[in-house]
Amino acid sequence: MKYCAFLRGVNVKGTNMKMAEVCQVFKDAGMEDVVSILASGNIVFSSDKKAGELKKILEKAMSDHFSYEAFLFIKSQEEIENFWNRNPFEKNTDLHSYTFVANDGIENILMKEFENVIKTENEDAKIVDNIFYWQVPKGNTLDSTFGKILGKKSLKDQFTSRNINTFEKILKKF
Structure with a gap:
């Protein structure tokens, strides 16, 4: 496999x-x-x-x-096909879209964290079929309040994130 x-x-x-x-x-x-x-x-x-x-x-x-x-x-x-196909965000050259590869249930924790932070303009998050997706203006990924939360040590073994375009590259290698 x-x-x-x-x-x-x-x-x-x-x-x-x-x-x-x-x-x-x-x-x-x-x-x-x-x-x-x-x-x-x-x-x-x-x-x-x-x-x-x-x-x-x-x-x-x-x-x-x-x-x-x-x-x-x-x-x-x-x-991986599901990560790619279920992306809820439209392609926008001004925004990065991230998909979170994670342990079961972490999407709900991430959404609660996201809902409790100050967001930048056009920053959004959605859960689709238990997959957490985050969209943020280019240049704000690490500076956004939510971006800083993602580095919490308590979450380090729970998830990793990738730009949605990475999944397209992976699928091409399959």
Whole structure:
């Protein structure tokens, strides 16, 4: 089965790693057809194992190799198609749209956080089929009140986010 692993916190705040090295860790852990998409920790691969088992194997392999606490979210091709197809926001060159790859239920926590912050003009969030989507004006992602909440340590193992365009690139690799 084809999967994509979404790594949390890669190439930010001192956790730097080359994607070629990450791919090698995946191969050494028994994954096949391994390829990275962008430098933000998106690894497409094949395996006969289930996503839950893969998460444990790959988090341990990444943690051991890079000496950091790895958090990965493993999604199937079908799940990634859902992320792409259910995006509720229209394409707008002035806005970034993000999709959150997350543990079950985190979308409701994120929505409560979003509802309680001061928003920038045109900033919006929606939940579609248990997937949290966030749209923010370009240049405001890290400066927005909600963007700052996303870095909370208490949430670090709960989700990772990607620009919606990343899912299109991943789907093309499948």
